[in-house]
């Protein structure tokens with residue numbers, strides 16, 4: 001994404017938030033592919049732009065938070081200093097202990113990426129960079145909930161974990177709904193058997209919150225991940241060319257494109273298009 005497109009995002013959002021008189025918080029999730037291949041200089045330049053917009057709008061007290069989803073293979077000390085200086089929070093793609101992670105995640109020379117990632121996680125933890133784990137559940141890994149849970153919680157001392165099923169429509173890779181249910185139920189039992197309030201397993205925490213709220217008839221749709229909120233399209237996905245989609249999962253579905261950040265105002269597309277999206281997306285559900 002070039003600098004002018006990024007500036008359009010910031011200006012557009014600031015206008016949108018101001019016109020809605022909302023709290024001026026903008027959460028940016030840098031996502032790929034692998035977002036670190038853009039290089040450190042690229043992100044330094046983007047932070048200069050963010051800081052300039054924060055300064056320009058300092059009366060409005062805008063707060064910009066940066067998150068980044070990475071495979072953690074490219075992280076070095078320079079990156080770590082950058083993350084600290086700019087208060088980034090990282091999501092790290094790690095599927096479990098070595099025999100699980102390396103089964104599918106390999107460098108181009110066919111060596112697994114596990115050792116590099118673990119070394120980098122340790123460095124990030126030593127420097128207190130906030131991290132969470134995003135773990136993809138495959139058909140294979142769904143058989144090992146205990147190993148995965150113990151590895152993340154006991155060995156790595158991770159406090160924020162999310163599990164997502166592998167969606168390749170491929171029977172060898174993708175867990176069936178039964179595989180996934182069995183996996184999550186076992187993870188829940190393991191989580192429940194420890195001091196579970198200290199660890200956020202996002203999907204399970206949301207199921208519990210939603211169940212409690214349902215029991216007490218409390219509506220808090222914005223509190224949950226989108227799958228449980230009934231509120232698709234809450235976080236816009238903006239591609240490098242500025243095209244806007246209601247969700248990163250649907251960026252290849254042309255009919256769901258909401259507009260382009262270089263041509264449209266978010267306040268003009270967001271609500272009306274979201275309603276159309278909610279109707280259209282049923283066909284993909």
Ligand code: SF4
Pocket residue numbers: 226227231232233234246247248249250
């Ligand atoms: S389509 Fe996207 S926004 Fe909707 S529930 Fe799925 S992940 Fe969330």
